[in-house]
Amino acid sequence: MSRLDSSPENPLPLRRISQALAEWIGRLGEVWVEGQVAQFVQRPGVPTCFLTLRDTDANLSIQVTCHRSVLQEPLAEGARVVLRARPDFYAERGTLSLRATEIRQVGLGEMLARIERLKKVLAAEGLFAAHRKLRLPFLPHTIGLITGRASAAERDVVENTRRRLPGAIFAIENTATQGNAAVSEMVAALHRLDAHPDVDLIVIARGGGSVEDLLPFSNEALLRAVSSLRTPVVSAIGHETDQPLLDLVADLAVSTPTDAAKRIVPDLQAELAHVAEFRTRLRASVHRRLDTEEQLIAGLPERLRQGVSRLISAGEDECERSVTRMRSRLANMLQLAEADNAQLLARVVSLSPQAVLNRGYAVLWNTDGALVRAASDVSADELLQVRVAQGEFGVTVAAYPVPTDSRL
Missing domain, CATH: 2.40.50.140 (Nucleic acid-binding proteins)
Known part of the structure; x- marks a missing residue:
């Protein structure tokens, strides 16, 4: 066309x-x-x-x-x-x-077969995987509730929740829970509650019913909507032996709306009893610790004395060992110094003027104290002082010719 x-x-x-x-x-x-x-x-x-x-x-x-x-x-x-x-x-x-x-x-058999095929498809996609489950808040600020208008499921959830936690806040969305409009109305309610800034938990509740009545809770559109939410979802369908697929996709599945109230909020009275018990246990623990510390403090002087005594004894032993090591070290050093001094003394003696005199040489100086270094330094009849290896004596210079090739 x-x-x-x-x-x-x-x-x-x-x-x-x-x-x-x-x-x-x-x-x-x-x-x-x-x-x-x-x-x-x-x-x-x-x-x-x-x-x-x-x-x-x-x-x-x-x-x-x-x-x-x-x-x-x-x-x-x-x-x-x-x-x-x-x-x-x-x-x-x-x-x-x-x-x-x-x-x-x-027929019913065909519908159940379709649900089973859908279950396999969603399981293969991972919609039932444990890692996808969101953790429920311990104390939700506002609880979103999707249920039939003026239904027994709504009363069970609200009354039992407020019996456990007075003052619990609900954002209730009344929708059809069976029939043709159920899926579209519940999906729209899910998105509204998920966008609500104060809602941090959503409960989908319905009482028991036949398999045909519970078919909307195994609908693919509803299941995919639940899996895409950022808010945890609790399935509270009072079903019979057949399990709707919503139980597998939801973050928590409970058997009845009454059971949902026990799982979504803590029991205030039970929590207060726990707090009182913990306070008693904490007080007893503090008292036991104080008694232990008191006993430790009572024995502290004796432990200090023993500790100081041990330190002093250890210090004395260490000082004695140090003195022994120092004495041994000094003795070794003295021996080495004596050997060095003996060697140095021998060298000094070998190089001293006395050693030269011992070899037969003599030292002369005049009356002025000047050493005689050359023959020209003396004159005839001059009195000189002579030092030999053993003692000193005086001599007078005699005038006589000195051979030119004289040798010592």
Whole structure:
């Protein structure tokens, strides 16, 4: 079908639009559709049956017509069906409907099988994993509660919670908990409570019911909405043996709304009793510690004396060992010094003038005390003083010729 050309100057008549819609919709052919019967009308003598088919998750419905022969068994309002139908657009009235050629009722077994398949898919995606579970606050500021209006579940949660914690604050969202509108209303309530700045815990509560009544709590849209929240969610569905999938996705699942009150808030009286018990235990512990410290202080002088005595004894022993080490060290040093002095003395003696005199040499000096170093330093008949190896004596210089090649 080509695009319809139109403009403000050349508008199309309404009948042309209706015909085009009918042609487009007619091209869809037959389709399989699932829904819930909201209304069923079968007039006596009329071969055509009329029913209203409603979406199970959204507030959406459409009219369906079928021949009486298509029905294998009578339909009841609320029944789930799968039908094969062709969409029809009635151009004269501008309405859309489905003309069914086959209708199958979905039994309880099929619904349970679908829930089991959905359970496997969500488990494979990790929506039931323990690491995704959020921790519940010990003392929630405001508790969000999603439940039916004026229901027993609401009374159980609110009254039992306030019995445990007087003054508990609730933000209550009353929604449908079964039927076609239940999922959409609960999902919208979840998002409102999750966006509430004071709500830090959400409880979804409902009393017991049949498997069909609890189907909304195994709906995929609701389960994915719960898994995406930043606020912890508690599932408090008073279910029978069959477990709704909400219990697996929620951060905490309890068996009844009454049990939820025991899990979401502490018991004030029990906590006060615990505080009193802890205070008594703490006081007893402090007294025991004081008694122990008192005993330690009483024995402190004696321990100090013993400690000081041990320190003094240890100091004396260390001083004695130090004195012994110092004496040994000094003796070694003295021995080394004596050996060095003996060697030095021997060297000094070997280099002293007395050693030269001992070899037969003599020292002369005149009366003025000047040493005689050369023959020209003396004159004839001059009195000189002579020192030899052993003693001194005087001599007079005699005048006599000195041989030129004289030798000592």
